[in-house]
Amino acid sequence: MSILRKIRESFNLSQERLGEEVNIDLKNIEKWEKSPKKITNNDLSSLAYYFGLSSEALKEAIIGNKADLSTNKYHYTFSDKSSLDxxxxxxxxxxxxxxxxxxxxxxxxxxxxxxxxxxxxxxxxxxxxxxxxxxxxxxxxxxxxxxxxxxxxxxxxxxxxxxxxxYFGKPGEFYKALEAFCTQKDGIDLYENEEVSDYSKKDIDNFTEVHDLDHELVRDLLxxxxxxxxxxxxxxxxxxxxxxxxxxxxxxxxxxxxxxxxxxxxxxxxxxxxxxxxxxxxxxxxxxxxxxxxxxx
Structure with a gap:
């Protein structure tokens, strides 16, 4: 069983429901569960954010370098076989x-x-x-x-x-998006960064607005x-x-x-x-x- 399927089932989600949640076509979800190494960076970022992970950790799990994953979701939703902590x-x-x-x-x-x-x-x-x-x-x-x-x-x-x-409840992918936001160079907008999906950027605008672009806080976090x-x-x-x-x-x-x-x-x-x-x-x-x-x- 692929790691993506294990994680999805740990969240008690159908493929169709997961696709709706992260705005990804059902056919892609089906394809990636059979061959997860074909997933794009953008969609990997979306899935990682939704599952409360970082895209780096999820990628490592997909290629077999990481057995266990730690998510910010509450642990009672996971089965013993999910490999999710x-x-x-x-x-x-x-x-x-x-x-x-x-x-x-x-x-x-x-x-x-x-x-x-x-x-x-x-x-x-x-x-x-x-x-x-x-x-x-x-x-x-x-x-x-x-x-x-x-x-x-x-x-x-x-x-x-x-x-x-x-900001304690954020997934690992949030910090990647925040880092991308704070290191924009050469006029490249955060939303043009293909390593960070639109789905995973959803909290960044709200976070920077609530904290009034507090650069000292962001520097501390990162x-x-x-x-x-x-x-x-x-x-x-x-x-x-x-x-x-x-x-x-x-x-x-x-x-x-x-x-x-x-x-x-x-x-x-x-x-x-x-x-x-x-x-x-x-x-x-x-x-x-x-x-x-x-x-x-």
Missing amino acids: GWWGHIGIGVINQTKTQWFPITLNTADRVSSILASYESKGEWVVLDTLNNRTLVFEPSRLKHIWLLDESAEPPNSDWYVPD TQTHIHDISGNVQSHLIEADKLAHFLFHIQLETAAILDFSSNEEGYDLYIPSKNISLIDMPKRFVDKSFREIYED
């Missing part, structure tokens, strides 16, 4: 000497994995790395934090310590890394993607004593002892690009 709720990370907990949407599998790690956590210096559903990759050392919440969607949030922005230390201080930088990819590789091998976050582009050197860091919050899509380039090379 869906939204479960939020993880809340409290940094020592910071007033507010930081909340991030996560999938069911991520919640289970973190819960299992923390239940048996014993040694300091052991880092947890996880991807969220709002374009962030989090790296933290549990023993250096004030608290960690795992809050199911049906649970009552702690009222005095609860803030979830309105490129900024936030480094929280054990004293509660936070530094925010545009750290180069290859530096972040190198950091992720070594931190999981527990070989990173000094973290090099220097920037050739910005013209500064930045070295931080890993023992002084409690949480690093980095842009997932930005880092994933570097990993893809390394993998392709």
Whole structure:
């Protein structure tokens, strides 16, 4: 069974209904489920947005390089055989000497994995790395934090310590469209970009209108890394993607004593002892690009 058919059936959709939802001809849906590698970038983007994915992840699944997919849709709609991991709720990370907990949407599998790690956590210096559903990759050392919440969607949030922005529920493809919107060059309009479908651009105009083209917010979503230390201080930088990819590789091998976050582009050197860091919050899509380039090379 093709991955596209698996995903469609996980959403309890007929081929005809899916075609109506994303404005794609039924014959194309039928053709792609038999031979998904023939799908165009434009239509791949439409399907990814509708299913709550990124087109890169969906493409990787189609060509067989990715077994599991994480969607921003709520997990109860998926069967055990769907290969889809869906939204479960939020993880809340409290940094020592910071007033507010930081909340991030996560999938069911991520919640289970973190819960299992923390239940048996014993040694300091052991880092947890996880991807969220709002374009962030989090790296933290549990023993250096004030608290960690795992809050199911049906649970009552702690009222005095609860803030979830309105853009948390977006699919991975939203960030691709937002990136295309913000990097328009040579007079090429967003809607002329064939890598991003009209369907996946539907939220961009509304988002930029609601947030009044807040470039600082967009920059934060797409490129900024936030480094929280054990004293509660936070530094925010545009750290180069290859530096972040190198950091992720070594931190999981527990070989990173000094973290090099220097920037050739910005013209500064930045070295931080890993023992002084409690949480690093980095842009997932930005880092994933570097990993893809390394993998392709």
